[in-house]
Amino acid sequence: MNNSSLLSIQDLRTHFFTSTGVVKAVDGVSFDLQRGQTLGVVGESGSGKSVTALTVMRLIPSPPGRIVSGQIEFAGLGNLTEKTESEMRQIRGKHISMSFQDPMTYLNPVLRIGDQIAEAVLLHGQATKREAYDRAVETMRLVGIPSPEVRAKDYPHQLSGGMRQRILLAIAVSCNPQLLIADEPTTALDVIVQDEILELLRDLKKKLGMTVMVITHDLGVVAELTDQVVVMYAGKVMEEGKTLDVFKNPINPYTEGLLRSIPRVDWGKKQLNVIEGIIPDVVDPPPGCRFHPRCPYVARLCQEAEPAIVELKPGHRTACHFAAKIYG
């Protein structure tokens, strides 16, 4: 971990011990998050992107989940994997906050919005109830809720989907965290509202000086919002680098295939590349490289040995046996 890192994850493994077998949801993930950066963690279902975020928050239900190995170093706080639950309670919200995908599930339907935000403030500060409530209204203004004094008295069902997402972000940033983890912040939203939430995330980051980690499956969101990107597949990091480098010159067959297979609104009817096959089951992942059954460059080595992640170009890492040959 170097000096400018806020968060450094090393060889993290989070497994779930279920009756059908061990789900290796996160299986040897390492990456650094620099202070002031926006990092995108992108992947499909089963890639382990959300479990990585939940592990950082130490919100993995146990049992069946367990951090099998690895370290999560957070600047000034040490290794998060060694913290007790009561220590984590002091860290969550204040140092690291997370907003979730589905606002209706995470907001309490029988509490007024203002009170729900104030609750988070009360938990961490020495604020009185009155001060906490005022802070809640101010935070609502910050996230762009019109006439926040009035809306603070609303219940969640009285708000639109976009407004609810804003409230979740308000709760997350109400105690000025250093790191905001936004899990699929735009997924359930219509495009116009989605664009407004992206704008809000950029705005909040600037105003509050936060570091942001966005978990998403949407490459458009990654391209718009992030400086750095981690591409995950079946519990592993496949590629990591500056967003511009990864999108312009991907050095992993999975990323390359993905970028060529998504329809683009600025492309028209250009023929789409297809990644054949199905997403692997993480209970019984393919041996060797986990992408090998779907990889167009597959060779015998790929079926036998798992590729290590290596820095092929400055600041640009990939886990592929033949990356140097294909992309070098």
Place this chain on the structure above:
Amino acid sequence: MFKRRGGPLFVRAVDGVSFGINKNETMSLVGETGSGKTTLARTIMRLIEPTSGKVFFEGRDLFRISADEMRSLRQEMQIVFQDPFASLNPRKTVAEIVGRPLILHGKAKGSAVRQSAAELLEMVGLTPGSRFLDRYPHEFSGGQRQRIGIARALAPKPRLMVLDEPVSSLDISIRSQILNLLQGLKNQLGLTYLLIAHDLSVVRYLSETVGVMYLGKIVELAQSESLFENPQHPYTKALLASIPIPDPTVKREKVRLQGEMPSPINLPSGCRFHPRCPCPKKICSESEPELTDIEGHLVACHREPVD
């Protein structure tokens, strides 16, 4: 709310606008939540009964014909649903799911049902089909289930297929597989598609004609390429400008709309879009614009055509 009239694939909306879906083409309806796109498609399929209005298919009014006639007409029009988990019966095998429409519509009998079902599975890329026949839906991934849903829709040999968000619940590396499959089937079988989607990149990839819906009305209707290259209605412009493009070097031009979509129960006066429009005029709150020809697009907007 709308009428369908005339030739086999010809639609007439309530405010006096007609459009046709040409044979072997894809017509898309796009819009946000609450725009009415899914309701419109389901009403055409007679899965929802309208309060008023007519739907014609091959000159026959779907709401006047008998249940028997409707059943035989259903062969011609099939639907593929959004959620491949909810739309397949978990207690039936694939042979039963795909075989049922074959039996119902008299396309196959007895031992020929399994044979036909296997052929349909191969047509959607599940090869060899016979290997999949005795499995249950839970044994398949999301993409494979959507293929089964497509095979079931293809079974009665339809001419029109309604695709209701066919890829939106699939993972991104699977979407292109299904999109290419749908495009291939259309060419191979001469199908006509009515596509319902909120993802405009999918719409652009598949369609020839696009109708943009806002609060139950079509606000712009045009040839796909022209609509994406040169949108005319302010709502279409805002919609297109808000799509994140997976390319960090592309900078989008921002179009900001005011407020949120109003409730369809309490519609604004005049043009339904006027409270959010970036350039409203006095007339917009007073009278509802008709669809008129602007630059080859049908546009429901009071503004003068400008470049």
